């Protein structure tokens with residue numbers, strides 16, 4: 001087999017495309033494969049498929065292909081153009097690459113595999129690409145994958161905020177709760193941060209959303225109300241977010257009580273913050289011993305903690321009716337506790353109760369989103385923090401978006 005035939009097979013070229021010449025540069029370790037077509041060949045108009053004669057050829061273009069025995073391999077051709085009476089002059093579709101790409105489909109597929117497995121810096125080194133080329137390749141893969149999803153929306157979504165940098169920079173994350181994928185990343189955590197996600201879909205798609213898990217955050221609530229038909233029956237205030245508000249209230253009680261005790265020289269609560277926030281099952285023996293003592297002492301913090309523990313029961317009921325009965329008892333207890341932060345959080349939840357109880361219809365939580373958060377943290381760590389928010393978004397979609405990242409002609413075929 002001569003090298004021309006070998007490269008025709010390696011490139012998977014089919015008629016009318018053929019390898020015309022292979023130039024090997026041993027000193028520079030490069031293989032240049034020149035591809036062309038017979039004269040008189042007819043090509044389809046990319047718009048309508050009509051077969052037409054060649055109008056002219058563009059200047060030579062070059063695509064990076066899979067290396068041949070560690071030699072950088074490039075494919076060269078002058079792309080033909082056709083002149084369609086209806087659609088005008090267009091370049092014909094080339095089977096080995098996507099329009100606008102500087103890589104062949106097979107190279108792109110390999111690059112995606114490597115980028116999924118390594119950080120960008122290492123992947124770029126393995127693939128002998130520059131850092132910018134690697135990012136560009138990821139960005140194209142993400143764009144392609146997101147475009148392929150069309151206008152289908154998830155049935156159950158989770159909305160969450162995420163701090164991405166130390167300077168309180170926030171992003172809004174929308175997750176598909178069934179697929180455990182990141183569907184959308186919006187700047188900031190304002191109403192428009194979430195509205196922008198919904199606006200990308202027609203109303204019929206938004207109507208099909210069945211349930212939304214979120215925190216009691218007014219900006220998100222009004223984005224859902226304005227954009228999702230029937231949102232009031234679909235929103236579920238996530239139990240983990242709710243409990244976080246209650247935990248914060250317990251901590252507020254502790255801070256105030258500790259301050260008051262210290263004024264009398266009482267150090268009972270010194271260095272106890274962690275004890276009130278930790279599940280006793282996860283404590284060391286020594287910590288648990290001290291916590292048992294604190295719990296039985298007559299402390300305001302102890303009462304606040306007991307209230308918090310009791311509230312967890314709410315989600316164990318089978319029906320909204322029973323949960324409502326429990327809630328009324330808990331609410332009475334909390335609002336008569338004479339602990340201002342607990343009264344405040346009880347009233348906050350009471351004001352949102354309707355969409356706390358929708359849990360018993362939809363039974364969703366943001367637990368999936370929490371899992372994704374740790375995956376995102378890994379992605380973030382890999383790229384040392386992402387000072388560029390656009391890179392952060394691309395990386396999260398690339399690794400957590402559940403997208404088909406591959407060019408269409410090699411989709412579902414694994415590069416071996």
Ligand SMILES: [Zn+2]
Pocket residue numbers: 045046047048049050084085086087088
């Ligand atoms: Zn045409």
